[in-house]
Amino acid sequence: MKNLICIVFLCGLHSCIQLSGNELEGKSQTFYEDEIFLQDYAIKYHYDGKENPKALARERNGNIQVLAETKILSAVNGEFLAPGKLVANNYYLPMSANQIIAISSYDSQVFYLDSQAIFSNGYAGSVYINHQMKNPTAFVVGKYFNFCVAEENRVRLITEGIESWELILPDGQKVLQLKYHPGTNSFWALSIKNLYRLDFEAQKAVSFAMADGFTSFDLDSNGDRVLIGSENGYCEIPLNSSEKEIIWQRKIPWTEITTVSFSAEKLWLGTTKGVFSVSNNKEGTKSEISYYFGERWILGDSVVAINTEKEHEILILTEAGLSKITFEEMTLAQKAQFYEKQVQERHIRYGFNSDLLLYEKGNIHNARLKDSDNDGLWTAMYLGGQAFRYAASKDPEALQNCKESLLAMERLYSINQVPGFPSRSYERSGYISQMSDPERWQHSEIPGWDWKATTSSDEAIGHIFAFGVLAEIVDDSWVKSKSIALIDTLMTHIVENDFYLIDYDQKPTLWGKWNPEYVNGFPEQVGDRKLNSSNIIAMLQTAYYFTQKEVYREKAFELMERHGYLENLLRPMDQIGRAENGDDQWADLLSQAWNHSDDEMYFLGYWGLYRYAFNDTLKIQYKKAILDHWEAERPEKDALWNIFTAMVQPKNFDLQESIWFLKKHPMDLISWNVGNSHRKDIIRVQDNFRKQSTEVVLPPSETVVAKHNSNRFRLDGGNDGMSEYSAGDIWLLPYWMGRYLGLIGE
Known part of the structure; x- marks a missing residue:
């Protein structure tokens, strides 16, 4: 993985950055200097054996060894997004006869316990x-090859391979776990009720902590x-504490702990529902939990x-296999190049930015590209990102991607017969039955091709956003002229x-409607009235800016002054909500809850609305309206909304939250099932119109x-790992927009 990242990084990065985006409102005083951080990802090794x-x-x-019942397994062939397996380890053939009971490591060597002895290769x-x-x-295993062995409630210390002493735990409980602490050269034993320090010189087990339900322990070697x-x-509990008062931590993802371990920087706790880490912070600082x-x-x-x-590589063993959570040093620029490679x-x-449909769970090599209702929208967002990339870096690959x-x-x-009408998507003929929403597909007049109809306002605003960005900031005559022509084609x-997509x-x-009769037919509190007004004014402004055709300016002012579109788009977000009793069913249906697709349409439109x-x-x-919307969105910590806001307010747009979003976004974009509703460390809020479930949003x-x-x-959600999302619209757009606007360093 590291070699892959480095190769992509060296091949893709260029040394030039332009800050022309800061001309909007003075150079930003808020800036992230790209620096190394630890990016986590998992390498997995499946296990399909019968032994636990x-x-x-x-x-x-x-090499990693796993004990399953009495057999030793090895982890083989695993890479990021290419899982390996746990297979029988037969390297030491004579060991195949041993009934291994336990394994441990000391001094970088593996030791084995069977019914007769402790031994090592x-x-x-x-x-x-x-x-x-x-x-x-x-x-x-302890220092100088001292060993401690447990049997039921008895423990035996073996020194120099010959002398031994036995102790019996006073509580009569079975020994669950043994540990050696090099700092104090001492052995420790855990039962379900006690943690003991074993004093073999005095031949007694000294109780260090008592409670019911102990399951695992670890000693901080540092x-x-x-x-x-x-x-x-x-x-x-501090080892030197005279008082052993136990303060339980229960505001954690899951409280049924199965195993624990110290690392240099974190506490790691395995549970019956996954594993979580707690940052090993100094006293007085807030600990961060990662689940x-x-x-x-x-x-x-x-x-x-x-x-x-x-260091930076945590092994997690479950009944289903082994996972290696790796923390790799990287910068946001390197992460961007990894994602660029994923997309390409x-x-x-x-040429569309598309998601991947997997035929086998998690297997990106057994898959096909799939069409979408929003092929034009997701591609427009990818296009915008590549335009920002080219403007910021002059990378020729970015320009080629744009073209x-x-x-x-x-x-x-051009693939459909309706002048100026954008299809949702297109595909070669003969596959309609395998496409999304087959009833929406039509045969093209171009032999061998079909196209997808019923285009919505999502696509329209996405198209105008991308074409406007390309026309303005990409220094290429072909790209500029093509983009301006497409703006004019759609807006004509x-x-x-009459402000419909026909x-x-x-x-x-169904959705391509900006006509006043339709828009103002909604009650003022229904979001589509504000959204459609905001979008169409942004689209008309963009068209006028690049074509200078007076009709676009005239129509925009007609909508704003005669039909109230300016009032509509300036309406505060706190006035948007449910339709009232007596409003029609369509208004009621569209206002059941906040539509987060609307947020995407608003912010894509804000580029043309403000700029x-x-x-x-x-x-x-416009600035007032954009900031009002952003205030409502701030709890989501979405980097794209924040960075769009930096366009109008470069000194206050939640930069730290944006960088948090970009860093915390997973490298693995497979749609794995995710569950969080069981967690005990989240604070729920009452049901609300915006569907905000918790006080603080969880990291991506x-x-x-x-x-x-x-x-x-x-x-909660996911589709069992049967698709992979593209980073083109999700991550690369906010990152490269931030680079272009001079908010994120190289």
Whole structure:
């Protein structure tokens, strides 16, 4: 993975950045200097055996060993987005006869426990210690080859391979786990009720902490703390504390702890519903929790073991296999180049920015590109991102991407027989039955091709946004002229058809309506009245700015002054809500809850609304409307909404939240199932019109992969890993827009 990232980074980055976007309103005083951060992603190893995995260890050479019942397994062939497997390890043939009970590691070597002895293949195979226990269950290795072995409630210390002492736990409970602490050169034992420090010199077990329901513990080898997991939360206790008061932490994703481990920077806690980390902060600072649950991160639900021995690489073992959560040093620029490669390798369909339909869960190599109702919209957003990329970096690949996708967008207009009408999509003939919404497809007059009808306002505003960006900032005469021609083509159709999109059947499409009779037919509080007014004025302004055709300016002022569109688009967001009793069914249907697709349409339109405003007076009014909308959206921490807002308010647009969004977005864009509604660390809010479920939005790494038209407060979802989203519209657009506007450094 690291080699892949580095190669893409070196091939793709250029040293030039332009800050021309800051001409909007003075150079921004808020700026992120791109720096190295730790990007997490998972490499997975499936297990389909009948024996239950129960322990894991690392070898000095980096190989991973897993104990399943009595057999040793190896993790083989795993890469990011290309899972490996756990298979039988037969390297040491004589070991196949051993009934391995437990494995452990010390001094970068793996040790084994069977019914007779403790042994290792390291040290030339010289370690072989007869433990003299009838039914041992656990062991641990200490300094100078001292060993501690457990059997039921008994523990035995073996020193120098010959001397041994036994202790019986006072509570009579079975030993669940043994640990060695190098800092104090001491052995420790855990039962369900006690954590003991084993004092073999005094031949007694000294109780360190008592409670019911202990399940696992770990000792901080670099400090003086003990971490204890239980059936209902976890606690940390200083080793030198005279008072052993237990303060349980239960405001965590899930409280049924199965295993715990310290790493250099975090606490890692496995549960029956995934694993989570808690930042190992100094006293007085707020800890950050990161939750890894679902197949984006781990196979299976219940965690059996965690290994944190290697820095920036955490091993998570479950009943379904092994997951290696890797933390790789990278910058946002490197992450962008990774996503650029993802899009180009498997998400470009005839120039469209498309998602991938998987035939096998999680397998991106057994898949096909799929059409969408919104091929034009997602491609327009990708096009905008590539335009910003080219303007910021002068990367020739970005310009080539612009031209390729612009041709696809142009063909949306020419593949059907309706002048100026943009198709939703197109495909070669003979596959209609396999396409999305087959009833919407029509045969083209061009032999061998079909096109998708019923185009909506989503596509229209997306097209005008992309064409406007391309025409303004891409320094290429072909791109500019083509983009301006397409703006004029679409807007001529809309204006000449009385502000409707007229389909092949000579009827307006369901959603392509900006006519005053339709728009003002909605009550003032229904969002479509404000949205459609905002969008059409933005579209007309864009058309006038680039074509200078007076008809676009005249029509815009007619809508604003005679039909109240300016009042509509300036209406505050807190006045948008449910239709009242007595309003028609259509208004009621469209106002059941906040439509997050509307947010996407608003903000894409804001580029033309604000940037190409007819005059400064309107520009001031537009700014007020945009900021009012942004205030409503701020809890979502969506980088795209924030960065659009920076266009009008560059000194206050939630930069930190935007960078958080870009960093926390998962590298894996497969639509894995995600669950968060069970979590105990989230604070729910009452049902509301905007469908905000919690006080604070969860990071993108813990929620479903979603486009910008989705509710970021959605807690559960996914489609079982049967598709992969494109980063083209989701991540690359806000990143490159931020680069172009001079908000994010190279």
